[in-house]
Amino acid sequence: MSYELNAKIRELSPYQPISGSYRIRLDANESFLSLPRELVERAALDVLNNQINRYPDPYAEKLCGAFARFYGTQARYVTAGNGSDELISLITGAFFQPEEELITLEQDFSMYHFYGSVYGVKTSIFPKNPDLTVDTVSLAEYINRSGSRGLIFSNPCNPTSLCMERRQVLRLVEQVPDCLVVVDEAYMDFADESILRSAHLCDNLIVLKTCSKAVGLAAVRLGFAVAGDRLTKALRAVKSPYNVNELTQSVGYQVLSDQAYVVDCTEKIIRSRDALYGGLMNLYATHRILQTVYPTSTNFVYIRTRYAKAIFQALLERSIAIRYMGDYLRICAGTKEENQAVLEALDEILTALE
């Protein structure tokens, strides 16, 4: 006899980001702005002044305070995580019993389904409309009929880049009182339909945020969950005590305390996103191969085309990485030069394909 892996993890492989090095990386929705030296130095000084031989603050109170001031809530409703990925993992693993049903939407962020399968939580997929919008009335009916215990989705959505209105999302949360609703607002800095400030008023709502996109700290690994007292107490009780390290707490605190800096970065990214979208709409007007360029509420643009794979590969050959998913392409906004390079390459590739 030899040790056997259990059935749910036997066939899994480690996550593979695009391998190889490319001149231009527009595949992971990161910010194209790097942190000013002055902010890095301030964070480094914080670290030097703290004792590295001691464990960090398990509740990251200073950091959660800065987050709460920036986003307009209170620190008591905020739990910090080692990236919002950790919080998604934690919620999926701890808030559901095996065989309880967690609903994900299609299309949406693939990690929701992934963590469900790792923890043996039954995930079932509720389809979106053909135009990629969500029928929240049918969704609420489905949840109440099936007795589902959880629903998780991103708003604005990765990858569709579409955003639901605040009113529609809050109505959904209200209509499914027995179901935990997790709204992942990773991209809400680029849109204005956040329900974060209402999170503590709902008994069945957790709002997730990340510092990996607009805030520009993907390498630091920092995310937040915002919820009322009861859910926050449960989140803090099930997380590992020292999940957010001292360096991350210091950098996160310095950056989130510099509100003008974060607002300025967000505005720059939105301007770049608008320029990329405008350029893609021009290509759409002349190249019939592009079937749909979706309106965007995020830092990327989502495109439907049957030639997605060919276009993706032709861009890689020019050392430009974007994301390819079936009949769709997702292109993240970059610097002016990067946007221009991808638009020029696309023009050539589309012309050659036609």
Ligand SMILES: *Cc1c(COP(=O)(O)O)cnc(C)c1O
């Ligand atoms: C990028 C992304 C995250 C990421 O989070 P981390 O904080 O980097 O773990 C979470 N949700 C969605 C929808 C994302 O696109």
